[in-house]
Amino acid sequence: MTARLEEPPRAVAPPAKRWASTSGKTPSVGAIARTTVLIVGAIIVVAPLVWAGLSSFKSQAELAAQPPTLYPHDFTFDNYTTGLAAFDFPRYLLNSVTVTVAATLLTLLINSMAAYALAKYNFRGRDLLFLITLSAIMIPLQVILLPIYQVVSSLGMTNSLLGLIIPPAATPTGVFLLRQYMLTLPDETIEAARIDGAGEFRIFWQVVLPLCRPALAVLAIFSVIWRWNDFLWPLIVAQDESVQTLPVAIARFAGQQAIPFSQILAVSVMSIIPVVIVFLILQRHIISGLVKGAVK
Amino acid sequence: MTGPTATPKRSRITRRKLVPYLFVLPNMVIFGLFTLWPAVNGFNISFYDSGNGRTFRAVGTDNYNRILGSDEFWAVARQTIVFVVGFVVASTVLATVLALLLNGQKRGRGALSAAYFLPVVVSPVVVGLIWNAALQRQTGLVNSVVSALGFGQPAWLIDPTLALVSVILVGVWVHVGFYTMIMLSGLQSIDTSIDEAATIDGAGAWQKIRLITLPLLRPTTMVVVTLATIAGFQAFDFIFTLTGGGPVGATTLIIQYIYENGFTPPIAYGLASAAAVILFLVIFAVTFLNYLVGRRTEAM
Numbered sequence: 001m002t003a004r005l006e007e008p009p010r011a012v013a014p015p016a017k018r019w020a021s022t023s024g025k026t027p028s029v030g031a032i033a034r035t036t037v038l039i040v041g042a043i044i045v046v047a048p049l050v051w052a053g054l055s056s057f058k059s060q061a062e063l064a065a066q067p068p069t070l071y072p073h074d075f076t077f078d079n080y081t082t083g084l085a086a087f088d089f090p091r092y093l094l095n096s097v098t099v100t101v102a103a104t105l106l107t108l109l110i111n112s113m114a115a116y117a118l119a120k121y122n123f124r125g126r127d128l129l130f131l132i133t134l135s136a137i138m139i140p141l142q143v144i145l146l147p148i149y150q151v152v153s154s155l156g157m158t159n160s161l162l163g164l165i166i167p168p169a170a171t172p173t174g175v176f177l178l179r180q181y182m183l184t185l186p187d188e189t190i191e192a193a194r195i196d197g198a199g200e201f202r203i204f205w206q207v208v209l210p211l212c213r214p215a216l217a218v219l220a221i222f223s224v225i226w227r228w229n230d231f232l233w234p235l236i237v238a239q240d241e242s243v244q245t246l247p248v249a250i251a252r253f254a255g256q257q258a259i260p261f262s263q264i265l266a267v268s269v270m271s272i273i274p275v276v277i278v279f280l281i282l283q284r285h286i287i288s289g290l291v292k293g294a295v296k
Numbered sequence: 297m298t299g300p301t302a303t304p305k306r307s308r309i310t311r312r313k314l315v316p317y318l319f320v321l322p323n324m325v326i327f328g329l330f331t332l333w334p335a336v337n338g339f340n341i342s343f344y345d346s347g348n349g350r351t352f353r354a355v356g357t358d359n360y361n362r363i364l365g366s367d368e369f370w371a372v373a374r375q376t377i378v379f380v381v382g383f384v385v386a387s388t389v390l391a392t393v394l395a396l397l398l399n400g401q402k403r404g405r406g407a408l409s410a411a412y413f414l415p416v417v418v419s420p421v422v423v424g425l426i427w428n429a430a431l432q433r434q435t436g437l438v439n440s441v442v443s444a445l446g447f448g449q450p451a452w453l454i455d456p457t458l459a460l461v462s463v464i465l466v467g468v469w470v471h472v473g474f475y476t477m478i479m480l481s482g483l484q485s486i487d488t489s490i491d492e493a494a495t496i497d498g499a500g501a502w503q504k505i506r507l508i509t510l511p512l513l514r515p516t517t518m519v520v521v522t523l524a525t526i527a528g529f530q531a532f533d534f535i536f537t538l539t540g541g542g543p544v545g546a547t548t549l550i551i552q553y554i555y556e557n558g559f560t561p562p563i564a565y566g567l568a569s570a571a572a573v574i575l576f577l578v579i580f581a582v583t584f585l586n587y588l589v590g591r592r593t594e595a596m
Contacts, residue, residue, distance in 0.1 A: 114323035121316035147334035170327035
């Protein structure tokens with residue numbers, strides 16, 4: 001990095017030209033201003049998260065300090081030990097992981113099956129099904145909350161993990177995304193497998209799905225973020241503590257009068273650490289995947 | 297010869313015809329049961345009322361008459377519109393500016409992008425809790441900066457107007473990284489030769505942005521506006537833990553109104569379902585309008 005910083009001035013011979021040049025070889029005033037604005041902006045965005053993380057190690061007294069301290073002056077793990085004693089973190093984590101993994105696998109399977117039929121078969125009703133799927137993309141679940149709840153409760157799926165996994169699984173966005181991708185696959189590959197005597201489902205499973213890996217990855221990222229952060233639907237369906245996911249359990253925990261804020265903070269920080277770590281490792285794939293999915 | 301072979305052959309053909317239906321079946325059963333049927337039934341149940349969510353009675357258009365005459369509903373509608381407009385405008389403008397800056401930034405762009413994007417993956421419930429702490433009048437991070445700059449200690453979450461502003465700001469904070477990355481991908485797909493030609497013709501940086509980049513970016517901008525509009529109308533989770541809809545209902549938006557009337561006692565099922573239908577129609581109209589505007593600008 002430092003080496004690259006030094007290099008450009010040597011390439012540009014007359015020093016007078018250095019500051020007038022906008023070719024990007026030497027940092028111009030504009031470039032310095034731009035970098036400064038971007039860094040300050042990034043600090044503003046990240047600051048509340050970092051401050052919350054640091055604050056989770058402050059004592060209760062320090063958390064009430066006016067003005068607030070930036071970093072913990074007497075560092076303590078108390079909030080975590082007392083927080084974990086009052087909040088059944090492992091159970092809610094297990095529920096969140098179960099719901100996220102099961103719902104994502106189910107979404108990938110049924111969405112890709114439907115997308116395959118819509119992309120590669122001619123059948124009566126295909127265009128109608130596609131049109132209905134397309135128009136459903138703009139119906140947010142929140143808007144049909146009451147009638148969905150009626151269906152789920154009449155099927156006896158309230159207060160069960162199934163009620164969190166199955167209803168949101170048939171995402172129209174996923175069907176659309178995968179169908180568009182599958183349209184680009186050559187028909188010859190599928191035809192060749194058919195001539196070799198492969199069954200229709202085997203062709204789908206062993207030929208088509210592996211070719212769709214990039215699109216499946218995009219949908220998987222969407223699904224994991226949707227399901228992991230889902231709040232309103234689990235809030236309604238999972239009223240029983242035993243089936244609550246982390247967001248619902250944390251909101252309930254935070255709503256209790258007797259719980260000090262220090263513990264709420266510690267539990268909140270613990271719940272976002274896995275997500276932040278996964279994001280930092282896979283950030284490039286996550287960002288480009290979500291952008292691709294949104295622009296489609 | 298024809299007899300014995302014809303039957304299996306015909307059944308194979310019918311089976312072949314069945315295959316696509318079997319492929320769409322699992323998805324369409326779940327989709328039909330938990331999306332399509334509820335969407336249709338949503339209109340139906342808006343003509344019923346219930347005080348407990350179990351026994352229903354038909355009330356005709358009574359729910360609509362009641363909701364349109366309800367001051368509380370109109371307050372919620374007004375706050376929702378203020379939030380959506382503020383959120384959409386602020387996040388679109390900010391995303392455009394950030395994308396333009398990031399596009400010119402070569403060194404450290406990846407790290408900066410990751411920083412701006414980070415809030416997108418954080419659970420909205422936790423976002424609300426963290427910002428609730430950060431916006432506390434005397435113990436919060438925000439006011440320690442604001443008062444150091446000489447602006448005193450605004451009562452962010454106590455003053456009704458400032459509370460709605462806070463909700464908009466936090467909403468922007470959550471989503472702007474996502475919209476920025478969409479804008480950035482739009483910027484990067486713009487043909488650079490037009491830009492270079494303009495430079496040769498002596499166009500300044502601001503002229504190039506205003507006359508070339510922004511018009512070419514319009515389709516991407518429409519994508520962001522549409523996404524932000526839908527996200528704006530759906531906003532609920534981070535507000536639930538940030539303000540809880542308060543103070544005195546000043547930040548209660550439409551989804552919270554539907555949730556509270558439909559699911560928390562005292563239940564006013566009729567009002568909730570009528571509000572949901574109205575919201576559905578509004579989202580439909582706005583999306584359609586966005587689409588029309590988008591198509592017109594594409595034609596230009």
